[in-house]
Amino acid sequence: MPAHNADIAAALNDIADLLDIEGANPFRIRAYRNAARTVGELGQPVPVMLAQGADLDDLPGIGPDLAAKIREIAETGSCALLGRLRQELPPGIAELLKVPGLGPKRVRVLHHELGVQTIEQLHHAAREGRVQAIHGFGPTSQQAILDATAAQLQEERRIPLWRADQTAGALLADLAALPGVERAVAAGSLRRRRETVGDLDLLVSLSGSSPVIDRFVGGEDVSRVLAHGSTRASVVLKSGLQVDLRAVPAESFGAAWVYFTGSKAHNIALRRLAQERGLKINEYGVFRGRDRLPGATEEALYQAIGLRYIEPELREDRGEIEAARQGRLPVLVVLGDLRGDLHVHTSESDGQDSLEAMAVAARARGLQYLAVTEHSRSLGVAHGVDPARLARQIDRIDRFNEQSPGFTVLKGVEVDILEDGTLDLPDTILQRLDLVVGAVHHRFDLPRAQQTARLLRAMDSRYFTLLAHPGGRLIGERPACDFDLLRVLRKARERGCFLELNAQPARLDLTDTACQMAKAEGVLVCINSDAHSTLEFNHLPSGIDQARRGWLEKADVLNTLTLEDLRPVLAGTMQ
DNA sequence: GCCGTTTTCGGCCCGACTGTTTTCAGTCG
Numbered sequence: 020m021p022a023h024n025a026d027i028a029a030a031l032n033d034i035a036d037l038l039d040i041e042g043a044n045p046f047r048i049r050a051y052r053n054a055a056r057t058v059g060e061l062g063q064p065v066p067v068m069l070a071q072g073a074d075l076d077d078l079p080g081i082g083p084d085l086a087a088k089i090r091e092i093a094e095t096g097s098c099a100l101l102g103r104l105r106q107e108l109p110p111g112i113a114e115l116l117k118v119p120g121l122g123p124k125r126v127r128v129l130h131h132e133l134g135v136q137t138i139e140q141l142h143h144a145a146r147e148g149r150v151q152a153i154h155g156f157g158p159t160s161q162q163a164i165l166d167a168t169a170a171q172l173q174e175e176r177r178i179p180l181w182r183a184d185q186t187a188g189a190l191l192a193d194l195a196a197l198p199g200v201e202r203a204v205a206a207g208s209l210r211r212r213r214e215t216v217g218d219l220d221l222l223v224s225l226s227g228s229s230p231v232i233d234r235f236v237g238g239e240d241v242s243r244v245l246a247h248g249s250t251r252a253s254v255v256l257k258s259g260l261q262v263d264l265r266a267v268p269a270e271s272f273g274a275a276w277v278y279f280t281g282s283k284a285h286n287i288a289l290r291r292l293a294q295e296r297g298l299k300i301n302e303y304g305v306f307r308g309r310d311r312l313p314g315a316t317e318e319a320l321y322q323a324i325g326l327r328y329i330e331p332e333l334r335e336d337r338g339e340i341e342a343a344r345q346g347r348l349p350v351l352v353v354l355g356d357l358r359g360d361l362h363v364h365t366s367e368s369d370g371q372d373s374l375e376a377m378a379v380a381a382r383a384r385g386l387q388y389l390a391v392t393e394h395s396r397s398l399g400v401a402h403g404v405d406p407a408r409l410a411r412q413i414d415r416i417d418r419f420n421e422q423s424p425g426f427t428v429l430k431g432v433e434v435d436i437l438e439d440g441t442l443d444l445p446d447t448i449l450q451r452l453d454l455v456v457g458a459v460h461h462r463f464d465l466p467r468a469q470q471t472a473r474l475l476r477a478m479d480s481r482y483f484t485l486l487a488h489p490g491g492r493l494i495g496e497r498p499a500c501d502f503d504l505l506r507v508l509r510k511a512r513e514r515g516c517f518l519e520l521n522a523q524p525a526r527l528d529l530t531d532t533a534c535q536m537a538k539a540e541g542v543l544v545c546i547n548s549d550a551h552s553t554l555e556f557n558h559l560p561s562g563i564d565q566a567r568r569g570w571l572e573k574a575d576v577l578n579t580l581t582l583e584d585l586r587p588v589l590a591g592t593m594q
Numbered sequence: 595g596c597c598g599t600t601t602t603c604g605g606c607c608c609g610a611c612t613g614t615t616t617t618c619a620g621t622c623g
Contacts (some may be wrong), residue, residue, distance in 0.1 A: 024613090046606055050595040122621050155620090159613060207623090220623080246622090250613055253622090263623075265610090278608090283623070301608055303601040488620050 022096050023501075024058050024065055030092045030101055031055035036113035039123035040130075049265045053080040056284065058089060060337060063505060064534045093477075096161065100401040107134040116572035118167045119245075120160070129152060147148055166243075167357060170259075178260060179494065181524045183216035183529070183554045185208050185210050186260060190221060193238070194264075201227025201269055204382075206279035207568075210331045212564035214494060218261035224272040235264050246266040257459035269304040278302040284336035292340065293324045298481050300324070305330035332567040337394040337535075350545075351567040354560055356579040358387035362433065362456055362487055362519060362547035363555075367412055368402050371552040374419060374428065380553035384427045389580045390429035391416060392456045395443040406448040413451055429453040438462045441474025442483070451480040454589050456519070458487035470502040478510050484589060485545055485577075486511070488521040488528040496525070505532055515591050517577050520546045520569075522562025523555075534569020544569075545577040 022030070035051035056079055060066060061179060068075070075086035091098040108130075113125045115138060132153045137143045141164065144150055151161040187205045200223050200252070204210075205219030225229055233399040236244045236252050245253040246262070247413050253263045267275040278286060293300045298307055305312040305323040314320065318328045326343040330351055333339040342348045363376055364370035372380075374391060381389045393412065394403035404412065407431060416428050431454045435443035441458060443451070451457050465473065489507070490499030511518060518537055521528045529537065529544065536546050546562040548555055566576065573579045580588065 047595045049606080054595090080596065086595060120621070124620060155615065157612090157614060163613095217622095246611055251610060251623095253611090265623095279623085281623080283607095286623095287607055294607075299608085303609090363611080 023487070024061055024334055026087060026091045026096070027065055027089060028055040028059035029090070030097060031058065033103060034088075034098075034101050036116055037101075037108050039523060039530070040108060040127050042123070042127065048578055052078065052086065053284075054089070054110060054175075056084045056499075057081060060532055062532065062539070064503075065089060067282050069093060075262055092361060102218070111137050111371070114138055115141060118164065120163050122165060125155075128430045138365070146485070148476050154471050155349060160563060164309040177215040177217045179215055179524055180209070180212065180564070183219060183260075183435050184428045186256070186258070186262075187221065188220050190219070190238075190262065193230060194223055194235065196220065197229060197231050197234055199225050199227055201226050201229055202272065204276065206276060206327040206458050207263075210280050211282065211334055212332050212568060214530075216261060216563070220279050221262060221264045222275055223264065223271075224269045224275070226269055231266055231267065231590065232264065232457060244571070257349070263301070267302065270311075270315045273318070274304045275302045275318050277320050280331050280334060282335050283335040285339070288340050289324065292326075296324060298324060309389050315455070325446075327496055330567065332564065333570065335568075338389070349570050349572045352563060352571050352573050352576050352579065354563045355385070356573045357386065357546065357559060357577065358565075358581055359386050359429075359578045360394050360428070360556070361431065361485060361545050361578055362521070363389060363550040364393055364433075365391055367391075367403060368398075372413065376553055377424065377550070378419070378426060378428055380556055384556055384559075386426075388427040388429055388585070390454055390456075392433040392454075394429040395432060395434040396459055396551060397443045398438065403435070403443075406444060408446050409444070410451070414428060418426075430491070431484075434478040435460055436473060438465070440473040440475065440479075442477060446480075449480075450527060452482070453586075454484040455482045456487045457483055459491050459500065463491045463497065465500065466499040467503065470500050471506055474507050475510050477517050478514050479508070483514070483516055483518055485517045485519055486520045487549070488523075488526050489518055490528045490530070490533070492528055493525050494527065499530075504536060505540070506539055508542050511542045512540055517543050517545050520544050520562050521549050522546055522558040522560075522565070523549050524558060524561050527561065527565045529565070529569070531568035534566055534571050538569070538571060538575050543577040544575060 031051050035048045038048050045462050057080060069090060075089055076082050078406040088098045095424050114129060114324045115121055129135050129141060133144050133149055135144050145161050145165040148166055150156050151158050184293045187209055191203045194200055203223045204221050209216050209219060217377050226332050232252050234256055236247050240256045241254045242257045243255040245255060253261060265275060265279055290300045298305055305320055305534060314323065321328050327337050327346060327348055329343050348470045360381060363377055365374045366372060378389055396403045413430050416430050420429055430452045432452060437443055492499035520534060534544055546566055548558045550556050
């Protein structure tokens with residue numbers, strides 16, 4: 020049974036965790052973690068690459084040994100090393116590493132001294148006072164473990180980006196108002212615009228002394244202080260969200276912002292590059308020996324090691340450093356590049372506002388056109404349209420456009436892709452539209468081959484334009500359905516179709532790496548709000564964030580075209 | 595375990611904070 024990339028990555032991470040607890044060479048452990056990340060981000064399934072005769076040890080950080088293990092895991096689901104480790108260490112012990120404050124060394128001691136194998140057992144041991152009796156642990160450690168395991172037994176607590184934005188915005192406004200604070204900014208995964216955020220990383224630059232750290236840990240929303248030093252503090256808010264604050268002098272601001280923005284992998288790559296040039300990077304600056312190189316900005320830091328400035332969304336060590344070195348970084352798409360939105364609903368199906376209100380709202384945001392795309396009839400819960408209702412809406416849109424110079428509503432539909440890949444409305448009505456947006460709304464669980472065939476067949480429809488929310492996932496609620504994205508992209512290119520990047524914060528579908536694949540395959544991506552009310556045009560910036568993480572430039576995005584340029588492109592798919 | 599425009603062996607990013615082992619290892623980001 021061939022394993023998927025995510026399974027292979029998970030197995031490699033399991034090996035790293037268990038080797039860590041065994042006390043293996045840290046660099047060997049890092050090699051496994053790097054390999055897990057590399058495999059997890061590959062555009063193609065490993066089994067497919069192997070079948071095509073690809074050399075896995077051509078991948079960065081993967082040599083002959085790891086290539087062989089990846090092959091073994093891909094073919095069998097496991098490997099001899101993982102099997103051995105799982106025999107030597109109890110199952111589930113790696114989950115103890117997730118407890119904050121516990122690393123491999125302390126997990127090993129806890130296991131040897133107390134025999135604990137699970138978070139539950141550790142929690143009981145701490146409650147019975149057995150942890151503080153161990154050499155190296157005291158009452159404070161025991162209490163920390165008790166608290167942390169109690170929290171760990173609750174839910175995973177990554178929060179969506181938009182919510183993190185709100186919390187961070189309020190905290191930063193408070194920090195910026197404190198004496199001595201020159202700048203207060205967000206860093207970490209929030210600034211890199213990841214889909215979800217585990218904790219908030221905030222940075223302030225100071226002129227002289229400031230009470231900022233003390234005031235921060237004394238904030239009224241703070242429920243617990245995890246760490247409190249002179250330049251750094253970590254707290255847990257009443258909401259359960261962890262916030263880390265770092266304070267640096269103004270001359271270190273740029274270096275600190277790079278360091279605190281991450282990602283960790285990006286930082287490691289930068290520091291290695293600096294090392295090769297006889298320099299040292301830390302959060303205080305770039306140093307040659309004991310001399311600090313001039314520059315207090317991020318640009319200056321990158322320049323010092325021979326790189327162009329790298330946008331935060333790209334800082335994942337996915338090739339951005341090489342691109343910066345060669346001067347071929349993408350010029351990332353921005354919100355102002357969008358000329359229209361090709362997927363919105365009105366009160367005719369499950370939207371809240373009228374066609375007219377949606378048009379006014381879109382125009383107020385500087386858009387030039389809008390496609391109204393109601394659900395189709397099989398989606399009864401959304402009051403989907405049948406051919407007769409869609410025909411009446413087509414007439415209504417024609418009348419609206421006659422009375423609305425300077426703004427155009429395009430005639431579309433979000434037609435259901437049925438389980439067999441046929442569309443939910445007949446060609447006789449689809450051919451009257453400007454575009455046909457197709458989407459899957461049920462049977463997300465089909466096996467990969469069947470799901471892929473379903474999408475390919477839908478795209479064979481002569482009127483198909485755009486595949487909406489291709490993965491069908493809802494972040495934190497429903498996983499993406501399983502299909503062969505590469506085949507779908509190649510079909511789209513062959514047919515002249517497009518894929519949507521749905522900007523709803525719960526969807527953000529395509530993913531960042533899927534956007535990169537679309538770009539590599541030459542398929543334009545369309546960033547749509549999928550708005551169900553005038554307020555939901557606010558989703559577009561989230562789509563832009565995701566597109567930027569996917570390296571997309573203006574020319575890679577369909578709806579950056581002016582209406583004049585878009586019309587012939589759409590007409591090409593409607594023949 | 596990987597890697598090489600000094601290297602095929604000896605390196606592999608760097609510093610803050612904490613608790614506890616009274617001088618620092620472990621953890622974290």
